[in-house]
Amino acid sequence: MTPTAPTRVFLVDDHRLFLSGVRTELAGRVDIVGEAVDVESAVEGIRGTVPDVVLLDVHLPGGGGRAVIEAVHRTHRAVVFLALSVSDAAEDVIGVIRAGARGYVTKTIAGDDLAQAVERVRDGDAVFSPRLAGFVLDAFAGDLPPGTSLDPELDQITPREREVLRLLARGYTYKEIARRLEVSIKTIETHVSSVLRKLQLSSRHELTRWATDRRLV
């Protein structure tokens, strides 16, 4: 795809008021190819239009955002999802990320930031809100109990990734992090994508235990 073509975006949210708000904010910056208000119509619409990016509400009637990602990815692996939610509950956020979303932002995000996030996930990068970064730090904190088989590729984050995540949690943008660590933005994006991959694939027991136990809001 040429970078100049507008990103084709599909909106999924059961609150029509919110849908129309997002449509207004993104007007002119992206090409909105369709909308849906529940799981069934979303899967159908996404398969019909094959957009670049799906903006997906975490809470949806008929199985939640998770169900949409799983159904679409069975037939269209290339469609990219960015999760949007009012909920900051750990189990919701982690659930939708592990189902395959490339990022997570809260619904209070400003229009400019949202448009930027859409472009970022379209380009294959990950989008982390400060809170999601905090969740990941929590999930990958501490040592696993002895005897647990550990895949260092997936079950641990590197010190550098940790540094990046902490700056994200402190409210830094990618650009600010790059300047502070004196590396390129591309490097930061690589670190964050790598963390996202670990978050999705790691079998680290904290991921599930912590999601049900901590219930931080």
Next chain:
Amino acid sequence: MGSPPRPPIAGLPEGLARRRDERMVAGVCAGVARWLGVDPIVVRLAACILALANGAGLLLYLVAWALLPEEAAGAADQAEAPGAGRGTKRGSQLALAVGCITLGALLLVRWITPFFLDQIVWPAAVAATGIGLVLARAGDSDRARWREAATRLPGNPVEAFRGGWMVWARVLVGAGLLIAGIGFFLSSNDALAAVGGVGIAVLATMLGGALLFSPWVARLVRQLGEERRERIRNEERADMAAHLHDSVLQTLALIQRHADTPQQARSLARRQERELRAWLYDGRRSSSSDAPGTLAMALDGVADEVEADHGVAVDVVVVGDCGVNEHVDALVAAVREAVLNAARHSGAGEVSVYAEVVGDGRIEAFVRDRGRGFDPATVNGDRRGITHSIVRRMARHGGWAHVHSAPGEGTEVTFELGLEAESTP
């Protein structure tokens, strides 16, 4: 009375209903009297006289009780509402009436047939009084629910006549045992036969009764349990509606009135969001942590307070968590001053707070804004004072704070505190 009353039968005369407001027992006489247009006393007298005629009046009364619908609530409810004392009084009256009627009927039967003896009559009258009490306590709404549930159940012996052969067989066997038991009991009583015989008879009676009624009773109990759950769900829903009305709708109204002052509208929305989150998730959070207070809760409290007072958004992210001691309290107080400072002076609409309990027993915290920033060397007295107080406060508790800022670049305050400080005061 033992079997539940049947539902209203179609074809009954219009307006013929048991009355709640003027009843002595079940409102049958009062209802008939109103339908006929005469004084209830007349009908009651007639019923009593009929009752003396081989119990015909009593039988009629019971049949009417079962057949006639109860008049709609409303006026009757209002009459019932004032004072529980009146209700219990009527309950005991009702119990007494049921007891007297049963006693009278049994005395009558004893007079007609030679089988009935005093030792049956008196216990039966006492039992009837008890049943009357229970029924009176249960209240009409409960009885209506029983009746409704009972008619829906396929195991009801009355409904059995429409059921399959299995039901038929069970009813036949049960009824046979019941009759046999009663017969045994009566004849052995009469002849004063062996005690063993009486035991067998009682056993047979109980077995018959159990066979006849147990599936139905079990289903009734289950059904009532389901209805109870449904009621609890409805109460929760009502609770939720009340909360939404009291807080969320009020806030939405306020936001509409402040639509021209975006700062105030945003602050209202943020505060309501926090309140609603706390209300939705508080129960879960308190159940998952035993400690009365933690670092995360304390920082959330700081954010709440500053957002409410200064109309800026304060985002709090906490990684790990720990209990609160005096040193942690000092850290929270220092963070609060830094957040207040940012809210008052930076001009930024958003302040980020990040705290982490690091593995080696330290707490690190950061307060950051993207506001106008300042040059720490040339800042005016008031602001420097606050900065100094933050730094000094942390130093007193074995930690440190550092303010990093430059004009146009925002401000970040970094805190660090050793948790082991708590063991060496």
